[in-house]
Amino acid sequence: MRSIYTFDDFIDMLGRRARVIITVTLLGCIASVFWALSRPYAYQSSATIQIKLPKIDDNLAQSTVGGSSGQRLQLIEQQLLARTNLMDLIKEYDLYADLTALPMAEKVDLLRSSVTVLCKRRLRGT
Known part of the structure; x- marks a missing residue:
């Protein structure tokens, strides 16, 4: 694993891990939607x-x-x-x-x- 010295190094690191980042984000969003839809509706007013x-x-x-x-x-x-x-x-x-x-x-x-x-x-x- 290389050290990050410049902004270009940081961008290169993100580019190499873009698939993992996008996959985890999409799976998290899908899981969140399914969890939210499985919860009963609750309303509150004051x-x-x-x-x-x-x-x-x-x-x-x-x-x-x-x-x-x-x-x-x-x-x-x-x-x-x-x-x-x-x-x-x-x-x-x-x-x-x-x-x-x-x-x-x-x-x-x-x-x-x-x-x-x-x-x-x-x-x-x-």
Whole structure:
């Protein structure tokens, strides 16, 4: 094996091993495609809902502003995962089209069980 002293030596070395490099690259690409096609489809989505605390004086609107952020997040989660909303999503995006024998109630349960709502708290000043 010769030492590489110049750029031309490097190009000559690559030329001598071009068949091996191309063969390994092609086999790796083919193996990657077959592996990717054998994996089940997985989809993930995320959304951010920013909730700011109201800046209303307690004396002005005490009865209309109440509850903690956690309660509001729980209310938003319940609204998002309501049966009618999930049914609309299933119909609009044709989800579970391959499960024709499955009733709509079970499709809604499947979608509801596959959705998670995460809450990330941000510290003040960040």
